[in-house]
Amino acid sequence: MRRLVALVLVLWSAAFARDGLERYIAETKLPVLVHATASEVRDRNGDLLRAYTIDDGLWRMALSADQVDPLFYDMLIAYEDKRFWDHNGVDPRATLRAAWQAIRHGGIVSGASTLTMQVARLLEDGTTGQWRGKLRQMRLALALESHLSKAQILDLYLQLAPYGGNVEGLRAASLVWLGKEPRRLTPAEAALLVALPQAPESRRPDRHPEAARIARDRVLMRMAGAGVITLEDARAGQTDPAPSGRHPMPQIAPHMADRAIARAPGRHDLTLDRSLQSAMEDLARTYMTGRDPRLSLAIILADIESAEILASVGSPDYTAVQGQGFVDMTQAQRSPGSTLKPLIYGLAFDRALAHPETLILDTPVQFGTYAPQNFDGVFRGELSVRRALQLSLNIPVIRLTEALGPAHIMSALRRAGVNPGLQGGAPGLALSLGGVGVTLEEMVQLYGALARGGQAKPLLWHKGDEATPLVAILSRASAWQVGNVLAGLPPPPQAGPPGRVAYKTGTSYGHRDAWALGWNGRFVAGVWIGRPDGTPVPGAFGGELAAPMLFEVLGRADTRPAPLPPPPPETLLVPRAGLPGHLQRFGPREVAPVLQLTFPPQGAQLAAGGAIPVKLRGGTPPYTLLADGAVVASNLRGIEFLAPLDGLGFTTLSVIDAKGKSGRVSIELR
Structure with a gap:
């Protein structure tokens, strides 16, 4: 009996202790x-x-x-x-x-x-x-x-x-x-x-x-x-060697990462490809080594079909002070220079105003008080639209802009997802020469539409964002024609054979921005180089500064590039003679304006012993300059040049243009 009581007490104590421990834990x-x-x-x-x-x-x-x-x-x-x-x-x-x-x-x-x-x-x-x-x-x-x-x-x-x-x-x-x-x-x-x-x-x-x-x-x-x-x-x-220091935490795509975190803290998954992003950042740093430290550079690489951004470089050095590396230049509004011209030509193709083989005049023209000039000051007379775009001439595209209307071009830009920034009121004809503010990301988005057969689609960079429907800004045939013209441009030296990349360069007014945008069969890319503060970069041209980088970007992304697509079945592929009559020449046949010598003026007295400045108005280049009937210079294409004149006394200066028209003045050299 005592043993039984003792056993009961032990069990009761254990249970009490267990219950107490459970309460203690709870x-x-x-x-x-x-x-x-x-x-x-x-x-x-x-x-x-x-x-x-x-x-x-x-x-x-x-x-x-x-x-x-x-x-x-x-x-x-x-x-x-x-x-x-x-x-x-x-x-x-x-x-x-x-x-x-x-x-x-x-x-x-x-x-x-x-x-x-x-x-x-x-x-x-x-x-x-x-x-x-x-x-x-x-x-x-x-x-x-x-x-x-x-x-x-x-x-x-x-x-x-x-x-x-x-x-x-x-x-x-x-x-x-x-x-x-x-x-x-x-x-x-x-x-x-x-x-x-x-x-x-x-x-x-x-x-x-x-x-x-x-x-x-x-x-x-x-x-x-x-x-x-x-x-x-x-x-x-x-x-194995033991570590003896810290590794830096990854800081890849810092600008895009900041952009994601600005939405909300936490985890963000982007469309970027780490290996491609790292390659582009290395390429940017290498390319800018030894250049003006105040310069910055931005790159965007995207997949044409999905419109996903695979690499985005906002500056070559995120920590740079002189180059303001903390500024994401893929998002900065800048003047695009000539890089809007392909869109304008494509719109002209769609409106049956022109065809790549259409002839168009590159001669002096004036719209009210606006008298556009080509970048080099040279007029080339009548030439094909294809050649005008490849030479990036200003006067032909201004003629097309005037026919289309700037509002129509602005509407197309907005349909493509571009939010152009304007200073002042309504857009003018200078819109087609870069008179509007756009970002690199918007321009890559626009060129993606050209590469996608005229179908615009917003670029995607955050995997949480939903894709939006395609918006047509050009017909398939017109978009292909633009790409075919741009693919005919010779690539930069050592950039491989021609015809693989359709691309366009641009330089904004005052050499503030150098651009290059283009695509191959799979990727579309854009490069911008300039100073974030907007000050000029003397001698900077898109073709010389940005184009080599564009080809490097596309080459690194696609070592075996897919070919550019073939023309859609509806594309009109004929020589100029086979075009409908209204497409053989743009607009009415224009008569070249009267040739005038505007400087020196008639009867001017000038100091002898040096070159005399000569200025022309009208006519059709090339020009021939004569002094007292003797040829002084020929094949002149600019409207301003220096005439080497010797001797003293009265001299008659004559100029003859390509159409045989002439102008003359008499001056005295003293």
């Missing part, structure tokens, strides 16, 4: 289990482009189990808590062993902390060596195990474990100390990441590389003894 107040992690921007494949520290300057990054090499898990548990999967947060065997050793030696000899207890300490930032702290960690560990799964507890450890300095968590540690994601680790790398949290400051690789190496090698040998790795792998790992 009443434990859990600390915050969700912690801030770095905002990060990733590419189309999930690869990290750029990350941002959290508010207190810590590198703590989100991490999921599938991002960690299983070898690390095996090493961590074998080294830190080999009965992790079996205990309830506290390992009784390890605790009894540690207590017995402490009694025998008068102090702590070995720890009894489980991984769950270490998580408890990290959550509360508690002490490690005091018994009071240990008891609190045990209580919290038991509470954690009752609320969380083992996998969730491991996730907390991998996120919060200290790795020295401002580095917290496995993923940040792997990036900072190893320069790689923890998805694939060598035994030596995994061992280092297991060892560092035990003494994160005294083993920091950048300050104490030898201590870090010794700790790593100790883990390797322990893992060999535990059968996690082979002895051969452990010894080979010990010969």
